[in-house]
Amino acid sequence: MIRLATYAPREQPALTRLAALAPLDAEASVAVATAIDHAATMRPRAELAVEGRRIAGPRLIVSGWAARTKIMPDGRRQFLSFLLPGDLIGMCRQPRPIATSTIVALTPVATCAAPPADVSPWLAEAYAMSAALEEAYLLAHIVRLGRMHAQERIADLLLELLERLTLNGMASGGQFEMPLTQEMLGDALGLTSVHINRMLQAARREGDIVWRERQVELVDPEKLAERMGRRPMLVSAAA
């Protein structure tokens, strides 16, 4: 299902992801690769976009993790989604390039200008797939928050992250590097970090996940996904 095009070396997650979303031709691959060469990096906690403010232009995440966030007047914070290498930001086809949410870097993040879609129809296709996936993940997040218990929320989110990181080549064998703190996980899942901690311990005790030294392993992703009634997004989006 996940195909690696000739021009998508494993070493470059952003290119790997786009090539997996659509079979990029040479023009597209070169455009993306050269764009990546001109990436700029930001520190953790830096804001890649601010809600209500104009966006410079569409950008591509080259490395690092970021999150779209909303902060309530009393300080409560909610992560709307995570942004991983290969994800696009500010791709509104709208005339008004206004950010609908604030985006904050969770780790050191490198981004580059996203090559315009008219470089190649395949690149445009990849962008379209990316946008469709993004919406699908937003909807999945609503279900998580609305109808899942703490343990389910955690498992479901980790499965999503595994899926996405597998797509861009940053995960394999159910294992990936996890830069998120338990507090960040809580802010994404509508829970407190204390509760996240306890539920993670339970999951570890039950042998579902192994988590040490910033490395997460989902012991049996298929079984876990089955238990949650989860299907891979790409299948449903591309079917």
Added chain:
Amino acid sequence: MIRLATYAPREQPALTRLAALAPLDAEASVAVATAIDHAATMRPRAELAVEGRRIAGPRLIVSGWAARTKIMPDGRRQFLSFLLPGDLIGMCRQPRPIATSTIVALTPVATCAAPPADVSPWLAEAYAMSAALEEAYLLAHIVRLGRMHAQERIADLLLELLERLTLNGMASGGQFEMPLTQEMLGDALGLTSVHINRMLQAARREGDIVWRERQVELVDPEKLAERMGRRPMLVSAAA
């Protein structure tokens, strides 16, 4: 803020909304009005779209309420969003017209084919605004589910509905007709109908809302919005 164009009679909420999103010219107004004349109606519980299945084409809600839903294998149900007169469905600019979620009619619903965007640049503009608003409401819903208490969720959702129904002319003076049952409200807000019931009573006791005979009145929407740190979506989207 909400302007009524010459061609948007109060009697037609769908047209009213589109005209409020962008100043429609005669071509656009006529196209929409004639499309509305060919609306088809469906019964409650009928499905306007099914997740993973192809969509016939973009459609415009003419009257009635619908909801995007996800149902988990064990029967848990989550409403992703509500669809009101003037809302569009199936407007994916994607090559693949696949529904990302199931849409079910909550009341008798009339829909018509959405006039193509190239009828008029103003109509295209209205569609773009509509899409931007839809995303903004999705994000707001995530915050509701993730970080708000039951009472806040209810108040916030009612404020959103008031805002949207005011935009299409179906509400005035903080008052509108409410076809949703308490169970539907629960399915949208990630709560049980029992708890919705109790929280509604509390809100009534405190004088925040009046709800009888399918009519909802938010006694002081501005104060309520202030208390929740809520701003009108259109302002932030169009600023």
Added chain:
DNA sequence: CGCTGTGTTGAGGAAGATCAAGCGCCGTGG
């Protein structure tokens, strides 16, 4: 060396779920 951020643990409390029952309303069918 103290500081800050992250993970961990405990005790107690509050929000919301679950289970169960009853009520009023309305459409349907005898």
Added chain:
DNA sequence: CCACGGCGCTTGATCTTCCTCAACACAGCG
């Protein structure tokens, strides 16, 4: 015409999940 059943709303009792507050261990880092 009335009995019936279904649906939506309401209420009570009880239980679970998750939060809050607090403290402490540990590591990296200036």
